[in-house]
Amino acid sequence: xxxEERVREAAxxxxxxxxxxxTGIRDLAxxxxxxxxxxxHYMGTKEDLLVSIMRTSLTELITQAEAIxxxxxxxxxxxxxxxxMHVQAHAEKPRETAVVDxxxxxxxxxxxxxxxALRDRYEQIWQDAxxxxxxxxxxxxxxPSVARLALLEMCSGVSRWYSPDxxxxxxxxxxxxxxxxxxxxxxxx
Amino acid sequence: xxxEERVREAAxxxxxxxxxxxTGIRDLAxxxxxxxxxxxHYMGTKEDLLVSIMRTSLTELITQAEAIxxxxxxxxxxxxxxxxMHVQAHAEKPRETAVVDxxxxxxxxxxxxxxxALRDRYEQIWQDAxxxxxxxxxxxxxxPSVARLALLEMCSGVSRWYSPDxxxxxxxxxxxxxxxxxxxxxxxx
Amino acid sequence: xxxEERVREAAxxxxxxxxxxxTGIRDLAxxxxxxxxxxxHYMGTKEDLLVSIMRTSLTELITQAEAIxxxxxxxxxxxxxxxxMHVQAHAEKPRETAVVDxxxxxxxxxxxxxxxALRDRYEQIWQDAxxxxxxxxxxxxxxPSVARLALLEMCSGVSRWYSPDxxxxxxxxxxxxxxxxxxxxxxxx
Amino acid sequence: xxxEERVREAAxxxxxxxxxxxTGIRDLAxxxxxxxxxxxHYMGTKEDLLVSIMRTSLTELITQAEAIxxxxxxxxxxxxxxxxMHVQAHAEKPRETAVVDxxxxxxxxxxxxxxxALRDRYEQIWQDAxxxxxxxxxxxxxxPSVARLALLEMCSGVSRWYSPDxxxxxxxxxxxxxxxxxxxxxxxx
DNA sequence: AATGAATGAGAGTTCATTCAT
DNA sequence: TATGAATGAACTCTCATTCAT
Numbered sequence: 001x002x003x004e005e006r007v008r009e010a011a012x013x014x015x016x017x018x019x020x021x022x023t024g025i026r027d028l029a030x031x032x033x034x035x036x037x038x039x040x041h042y043m044g045t046k047e048d049l050l051v052s053i054m055r056t057s058l059t060e061l062i063t064q065a066e067a068i069x070x071x072x073x074x075x076x077x078x079x080x081x082x083x084x085m086h087v088q089a090h091a092e093k094p095r096e097t098a099v100v101d102x103x104x105x106x107x108x109x110x111x112x113x114x115x116x117a118l119r120d121r122y123e124q125i126w127q128d129a130x131x132x133x134x135x136x137x138x139x140x141x142x143x144p145s146v147a148r149l150a151l152l153e154m155c156s157g158v159s160r161w162y163s164p165d166x167x168x169x170x171x172x173x174x175x176x177x178x179x180x181x182x183x184x185x186x187x188x189x
Numbered sequence: 190x191x192x193e194e195r196v197r198e199a200a201x202x203x204x205x206x207x208x209x210x211x212t213g214i215r216d217l218a219x220x221x222x223x224x225x226x227x228x229x230h231y232m233g234t235k236e237d238l239l240v241s242i243m244r245t246s247l248t249e250l251i252t253q254a255e256a257i258x259x260x261x262x263x264x265x266x267x268x269x270x271x272x273x274m275h276v277q278a279h280a281e282k283p284r285e286t287a288v289v290d291x292x293x294x295x296x297x298x299x300x301x302x303x304x305x306a307l308r309d310r311y312e313q314i315w316q317d318a319x320x321x322x323x324x325x326x327x328x329x330x331x332x333p334s335v336a337r338l339a340l341l342e343m344c345s346g347v348s349r350w351y352s353p354d355x356x357x358x359x360x361x362x363x364x365x366x367x368x369x370x371x372x373x374x375x376x377x378x
Numbered sequence: 379x380x381x382e383e384r385v386r387e388a389a390x391x392x393x394x395x396x397x398x399x400x401t402g403i404r405d406l407a408x409x410x411x412x413x414x415x416x417x418x419h420y421m422g423t424k425e426d427l428l429v430s431i432m433r434t435s436l437t438e439l440i441t442q443a444e445a446i447x448x449x450x451x452x453x454x455x456x457x458x459x460x461x462x463m464h465v466q467a468h469a470e471k472p473r474e475t476a477v478v479d480x481x482x483x484x485x486x487x488x489x490x491x492x493x494x495a496l497r498d499r500y501e502q503i504w505q506d507a508x509x510x511x512x513x514x515x516x517x518x519x520x521x522p523s524v525a526r527l528a529l530l531e532m533c534s535g536v537s538r539w540y541s542p543d544x545x546x547x548x549x550x551x552x553x554x555x556x557x558x559x560x561x562x563x564x565x566x567x
Numbered sequence: 568x569x570x571e572e573r574v575r576e577a578a579x580x581x582x583x584x585x586x587x588x589x590t591g592i593r594d595l596a597x598x599x600x601x602x603x604x605x606x607x608h609y610m611g612t613k614e615d616l617l618v619s620i621m622r623t624s625l626t627e628l629i630t631q632a633e634a635i636x637x638x639x640x641x642x643x644x645x646x647x648x649x650x651x652m653h654v655q656a657h658a659e660k661p662r663e664t665a666v667v668d669x670x671x672x673x674x675x676x677x678x679x680x681x682x683x684a685l686r687d688r689y690e691q692i693w694q695d696a697x698x699x700x701x702x703x704x705x706x707x708x709x710x711p712s713v714a715r716l717a718l719l720e721m722c723s724g725v726s727r728w729y730s731p732d733x734x735x736x737x738x739x740x741x742x743x744x745x746x747x748x749x750x751x752x753x754x755x756x
Numbered sequence: 757a758a759t760g761a762a763t764g765a766g767a768g769t770t771c772a773t774t775c776a777t
Numbered sequence: 778t779a780t781g782a783a784t785g786a787a788c789t790c791t792c793a794t795t796c797a798t
Contacts, residue, residue: 003778018294021210025772037774038779046772102291105207142365143357149350150343150369157342168335176331180339184373192761214789224763229790231761381757396672399588403793415795416758424793480669483585520743521735527728528721528747535720546713554709558717562751570782592768602784604770609782613768 007032007042011049016095020050020106050103051111057096058118061089065125075133076187082129083181084174086155091170094159101156126152130185140186147185154180196221196231200238205284209239209295239292240300246285247307250278254314264322265376271318272370273363275344280359283348290345315341319374329375336374343369385410385420389427394473398428398484428481429489435474436496439467443503453511454565460507461559462552464533469548472537479534504530508563518564525563532558574599574609578616583662587617587673617670618678624663625685628656632692642700643754649696650748651741653722658737661726668723693719697752707753714752721747 001009010031014023025046029036043049064085072078090097100119107115126148133139141147155177162173190198199220203212214235218225232238253274261267279286289308296304315337322328330336344366351362379387388409392401403424407414421427442463450456468475478497485493504526511517519525533555540551568576577598581590592613596603610616631652639645657664667686674682693715700706708714722744729740 019208019210021208022295035780041778106211146357146362146365147369149346150366153346154339154343157338161338168332173335176335177339180336180373183375184369186372227762235789397586397588399586400673413759419757484589524735524740524743525747527724528744531724532717532721535716539716546710551713554713555717558714558751561753562747564750605783
């Protein structure tokens with residue numbers, strides 16, 4: 001693992017555990033095994049580091065979501081595939097995703113706009129999936145926007161509690177979430 | 190409104206908007222219209238203030254949840270009533286609830302233990318409701334704990350986006366969430 | 379005991395235990411059973427209070443020392459009587475005397491000058507006693523100033539350790555100090 | 568002189584002149600020619616700095632006192648040598664010794680216990696010297712503990728007034744204190 | 757006589773960041 | 778590549794003091 005990766009990993013972990021404002025540059029340096037001065041060879045500002053983490057994570061989610069949207073056999077499958085991918089990502093990379101979901105308010109100015117735009121783009125994919133599902137008669141929701149928000153919150157929460165060392169296997173987790181998603185969206189049985 | 194209430198309200202707002210660590214004592218003072226020294230006539234430490242906000246909010250939720258659990262006609266009603274109450278609380282007091290849901294990690298030591306215990310007590314009420322519903326054959330979930338976590342995350346998310354000034358009325362919101370909850374828990378139709 | 383006395387007593391105790399700068403106005407108020415605002419009905423500034431304590435204590439010492447100097451039968455008696463008086467004062471009022479001996483540096487400007495002048499006046503009485511004793515052939519010291527300083531430090535130290543509840547009676551204490559003083563000043567046997 | 572030494576020296580001087588609580592961190596920084604933030608590269612807390620100064624000074628005194636106790640020809644020599652060493656230390660390092668003698672009360676908790684233990688160890692060496700002198704018939708004191716306290720106070724006072732630039736040479740000072748000590752302890756002539 | 761409320765200034769300490777080496 | 782040294786600004790919190798009631 002390169003030093004840059006160590007820095008990044010330390011940042012992901014600490015930002016997730018303590019939040020951006022709760023993490024000091026010295027904490028980061030110590031966790032990465034460097035002096036705080038050396039840290040600055042591997043990053044810009046603390047906020048740059050946060051942005052970079054978020055961009056990477058969100059971009060990956062978007063890429064996967066777009067691939068799913070492109071290849072899904074039907075609207076139901078598409079929705080379930082999105083849920084499974086999202087849940088899996090939050091189960092496998094709980095820290096990265098928790099940072100994305102929880103630290104957006106720490107960003108300022110243009111950086112914030114950039115990340116918000118990415119998030120909006122990701123959410124739009126979900127919005128489309130739900131709207132299309134409803135139009136196709138496969139889903140039954142009163143208000144697609146409300147459903148989208150509720151669904152995403154439900155799935156994102158996984159990063160806060162799931163542990164791969166616990167009794168629940170990842171595949172079972174995604175299956176359950178897929179089922180719950182279909183249920184809450186009133187999918188035709 | 191008393192000065193103490195102004196302090197509290199300022200804290201709730203800023204903690205919700207910027208997070209505990211992102212809120213300085215001077216920000217708080219300014220928002221409450223006081224000097225930072227005067228602030229300390231109306232609070233203990235910054236952390237004390239956070240604890241107090243959380244305790245108040247969680248205690249209120251627990252009180253309401255226990256009342257619902259005591260009076261509900263059947264397991265389905267009980268679950269829906271919990272959802273409606275929770276969603277309503279998060280819609281009406283989005284800042285207080287967001288602080289409860291998001292700033293627990295900022296607490297330290299005994300204070301943290303106290304608040305975590307309250308949260309656990311609240312979640313247990315939900316857990317019981319789900320388990321009872323399953324046993325009564327009115328709900329159908331694979332894993333009650335997973336369902337509880339998913340359900341609570343879904344409902345708590347409301348504080349992050351709902352606005353009473355938007356197109357969606359509060360009653361419609363709660364109805365939709367009730368329906369989604371029943372759907373995701375596989376309620377008998 | 380009047381409130382003013384309570385304030386004074388609290389100040390004496392706290393200044394002695396923690397020092398002037400180590401004692402806060404809130405500590406004083408609490409020790410006197412008042413609010414910090416009420417405190418200011420019974421005193422000027424914190425420094426005024428210190429000056430007042432010192433003035434009272436030093437004036438009393440000077441009065442007693444002058445009486446001794448006026449009535450002593452001979453130079454040896456005079457020296458011993460000064461020692462006994464000084465030791466008794468430091469044993470009976472350890473806090474007042476400790477404040478006088480230890481907090482002079484906390485004073486500023488004119489206040490400091492006033493107290494320093496009182497202390498110098500007191501020390502002059504001792505200086506005269508030693509010089510007269512030497513001239514009378516009753517004492518034998520190389521350098522009267524050095525002897526005076528050494529003697530006063532020795533006697534003042536009593537306030538730091540003597541307890542009336544301990545095994546040593548006050549009369550025995552003063553007798554021992556008188557004997558030690560004569561010894562160190564080379565008194566004719 | 569290294570920066571660390573400059574910090575230490577500044578602290579010794581200011582703590583001696585104004586007391587620990589009377590010295591601010593910004594005073595310290597200015598006296599050392601640093602910003603207050605930079606100060607913290609060279610010390611832990613302000614109290615750590617105080618402890619370190621005291622430990623160094625007391626350890627040196629103990630080392631010297633133990634060496635004297637080990638090599639003294641007889642009980643009288645031993646006592647005089649202790650006095651001379653102590654007086655010399657207080658004359659040559661008046662600030663360090665004044666801090667040791669006067670700021671112990673500013674310490675808290677374990678730090679205080681550590682320093683008190685060192686001081687007690689040092690005083691025990693004196694106590695032994697006096698007791699041994701009495702048993703050997705070379706000293707004549709009523710109460711060794713009282714004599715020890717009086718003697719140490721007398722000698723420590725030197726740091727408060729002696730100046731190497733004054734008329735009194737250091738060797739004369741120590742000789743006079745040795746003579747006074749023997750006198751006050753009733754040494755056989 | 758008594759105090760709650762108020763505050764500017766300052767306390768000790770840490771912040772994120774820079775730079776010469 | 779790596780870091781000690783450095784700092785202005787900011788941190789949370791307390792200071793001594795005043796004043797209207």
